[in-house]
Amino acid sequence: MITKHERVEVKYDFMHITPPMKAPDVVGKSAVGSAKGWVPVNKETLQHVKYKNVWSLGDVAAVPMGKTGGSARKQYKVVVDNIIASMQGKSLASKYDGYTVCPLITNIGTVMLAEFNWASKPAGSGKNAASFPLDPTQERWIWWLLKVYALKPMTIHGMLSGRA
Numbered sequence: 001m002i003t004k005h006e007r008v009e010v011k012y013d014f015m016h017i018t019p020p021m022k023a024p025d026v027v028g029k030s031a032v033g034s035a036k037g038w039v040p041v042n043k044e045t046l047q048h049v050k051y052k053n054v055w056s057l058g059d060v061a062a063v064p065m066g067k068t069g070g071s072a073r074k075q076y077k078v079v080v081d082n083i084i085a086s087m088q089g090k091s092l093a094s095k096y097d098g099y100t101v102c103p104l105i106t107n108i109g110t111v112m113l114a115e116f117n118w119a120s121k122p123a124g125s126g127k128n129a130a131s132f133p134l135d136p137t138q139e140r141w142i143w144w145l146l147k148v149y150a151l152k153p154m155t156i157h158g159m160l161s162g163r164a
């Protein structure tokens with residue numbers, strides 16, 4: 001196999017640029033961190049691959065795609081369920097499925113709600129992670145209202161107390 005790099009021009013109508021990311025060194029370079037700077041966990045159970053009494057979720061966890069508040073919202077229930085199961089000597093039945101959600105602001109007043117998990121297929125071609133029967137590739141004012149008015153109370157009153 002020969003690897004080659006060349007500049008190409010590609011037409012686009014939407015560009016989303018992601019900077020390089022890593023966990024803070026205090027975590028990534030600690031004993032529970034990995035060579036790549038994340039906390040290595042089983043991506044479904046969120047249990048540390050080496051230390052069975054260590055669990056990780058949120059941005060620092062070495063989980064594919066799951067780097068949003070919406071992912072953390074699904075992950076903390078898995079971690080709580082599995083810590084309790086582990087303490088009771090039961091199998092780790094609760095699994096994270098890669099659920100990720102990100103409101104992409106496309107204009108003042110419109111947002112695209114990108115919602116997907118590891119099993120997601122392109123919209124319209126089968127199973128995807130959308131919570132509502134609306135095409136996630138379309139920008140909508142209703143998601144603007146969600147982003148501007150609903151997410152903060154949901155985070156403060158729902159997520160921080162583990163109810164949402």
Ligand SMILES: Cc1cc2nc3c(=O)[nH]c(=O)nc-3n(C[C@H](O)[C@H](O)[C@H](O)COP(=O)(O)OP(=O)(O)OC[C@H]3O[C@@H](n4cnc5c(N)ncnc54)[C@H](O)[C@@H]3O)c2cc1C
Pocket residue numbers: 024026057058059060067068069070071072101102103
């Ligand atoms: C611009 C932007 C917009 C986003 N918009 C969305 C969105 O609309 N929806 C969505 O779902 N997600 C969104 N996200 C992603 C979301 O914010 C993160 O995925 C989420 O906050 C991760 O939560 P966390 O608890 O893992 O980490 P964090 O929220 O980063 O919490 C980590 C905490 O640890 C603290 N900390 C760091 N080092 C130390 C230390 N040495 N000692 C003590 N404390 C320390 C930090 O100050 C921080 O408070 C956005 C992210 C960005 C940057």
